[in-house]
Amino acid sequence: MPSMVSWRLRGGAQRVRYRYVHQPNWGKIPVKAPPFAYVRATSLDQVFDLKAQHGDDARILAGGQSLMAMLNLRLDAPELLIDINGLDALKGIDEDGDAVVIGGLTRHVELERSALVATHLPLIAEAMPNIAHPAIRNRGTIGGSIALADPAAELPACVVALDAEIKLVSGAGERTVKAREFFHGLYDTARNDDELVAAVRVPKSPVSRRYFFSEITPRRGDFASAGLAATVEIDGDTMSDLTLVFFGLAGRPILAARTGDAASGAALTGDIDQIIGQVHAVLDEELETQADLHSSAKMKSHLARVLTKRALTQFAAGRS
Template sequence: MKAAAFAYAKPSSLAEVFDLLEQCSGEARILAGGQSLLAALNMRLAAPAMLIDINGLAELDGIAVNGETVRIGALTRHRSLERSAEIARHLPLIRLAMPHVAHAAIRNRGTFGGSIAYADPAAELPACSVALDAMFRIAGRRGERSVPARQFFKGLYETDLQPGEVLLGADFRALRPGYRAAFLELTRRHGDYAVAGVAAHARFENGRFADASLAFFGIGARPVLAARARAALEDSPYAPETVAAVQSAVGADLEACACGDLYHAATTKLHLARVLAGRAVHALTGA
C-alpha cells in the first residue's frame, strides 16, 4: 500500500515549524528519521495533510556535555548515540541500549526525538530516559518548557506533547562515581522490539546498593519505574535474599500495568520481568 497524498515542507527555523503546525491545525505531522512515521503512512494508519521535515534544523542535532549535564538533541541519530565516546563515558546505560534498537539501517536514520515522541511501549530510549530521570525540553509558539521523563509518557503511544509543540531534546545527569548501568531485554530476534526489558541504574559501593532505578519496558503501555524494587535494593548487599526480594517486588510493581500482546500473555511478561530483574541486579554489581 502507498501513503495517501500529503503536502511536504522543510522549514529552516523553529519559528517556521510553529507557523506550519498552527496553519495545519492538527493535520500536520513532524518528520524526523521517518522510520516509524513513513511505515504508518504507507499502511494508512496515519494520513496527515502535511509532513513538516525538521531535518534542516541543525540546532536540534548533537550531543553536548556541559559540566554534569549531557544534552542530547532531538535529531541526534541512533547511530550517533551508539558511537559517541561521550555517551559511552557519561551515559553508559544508553550505550548499552543502542545495539538493541532495531537494525543498523534503521539506526542510521532514526532519531532520539522520534523514538521519545513516538513512545512505543517496547522501545529502549524511553525506558533509559525514565531510569536516568532525564528532563525533556519542549518548545511551542508560547516558549519552552521542561517535563521530567517520568511524567512525559502517559499511555500507549501517548505523551505530554501538546498540539503545536516540538521536542527539542533531553538533558541527562552524567554518570556519578560509584554508579553502574545494566540493560537487558528479551526479543524473538535481535533488533525486534522487546518482549520485555529493563533499563537499570544504581550505586554499588562497599558491597551495597543505593539509589536504584529500574525502568521496565515492553510490559505495560509505557515504561514503568519499579518503586518497590528500588526500596528492596536500598542499602542491601548482593545476596540471594536481595535478588529474591527484588524479584518479588517487581511482580508487585508491575502486576497492575502488565498487559499481553499478540504472542505473550501478561503473566508471561511478568515472569520475564522477574527473570530480567534478577539478572539486572547481578549486572549492577559489575561482576
C-alpha cells in the same frame, strides 16, 4: 524494531486490528501513502507557524522510521508533513556542566558512536545496539523515539532510568518536563501536539554508578517482549538508589520505584538469591503487564523477574 518501526508496526498492527474489528474498511489497507503536502522546514519558527496553521492535520517528520511505515499503510492521513531534518538547532550531542544535552534530531547511530555518550551515559551506549537494525539506526532520532513513546522502545526507558529532562519547544515558548513525568500511557505523553522534542538533557552518570541494560526479543532487533534499564549505586557491599525501568511490558516505560526502594540498603555479600527473592516479591506486587501478540501478560511478568535477577546478579558480581 523495537522502536522506530515499532510503534507503527506494532502500533500499526494494533490499529489495523482495530479497524479489522470495528470498521468495515480494513480491506482498504493499502501500501502507498495517501496524498499530502510537504514542507522542508528551514527554521523552528516556520515549523511553529505551520503547526499553528494546520494543527492536527500536520505531522512532524523527523527520522520517519515509524511515521513512514504508518503512512504507507494509510493508518494516518495528514494534510501536511513538516520535515525538520534540516534544522541544525535540533542536532548535536554536547556537554553542559553536569549533564549531556542531546538534540532531538540526533540519530541513533550518532548516540551509538558518541564518545561523550560512552563516557558519561554508559547506559545509553549499551542500549543503542539493541535498537532495531543498522539502516534504521542510521535514520531514527531520539526525539522521534521519545515523542512517539513506543512502549517497547529502548530510549524512553533509558531517559526515565537516568532521570533526564525533556525540552519541548513550540510557538508558545519552551518548557522542560522530567522524563519520569513525560510518559503517560500507550503513545500518550506530556507533549502537546504543537510541541517538538528539542533536546534531552541527561545528567552525567557518576563513575561510581553501575548499569544494566538487557532486553528479551523473539529475534534480534524485534520489539522487546520485556526489557530492563537499571542503575544502582554500590557503596562497598551495599546497594542504594536501585533504579529499575522496565519496557515492553505495558503501555509505557515503568519505573518500579517501590521495588528499587525495597532493595536499596541490601548488602550484596549475603545470599544473592535471598535478595532476589525479596525483590521479586515486591516486583510482583508492583508490576502490571499487558499481553502482546507473542507473549502473555504472565510471560512478561516472568521475564521481568528474570531481567531483575540478571541485573542484581550482575551488580553483585561487579561490586567493589
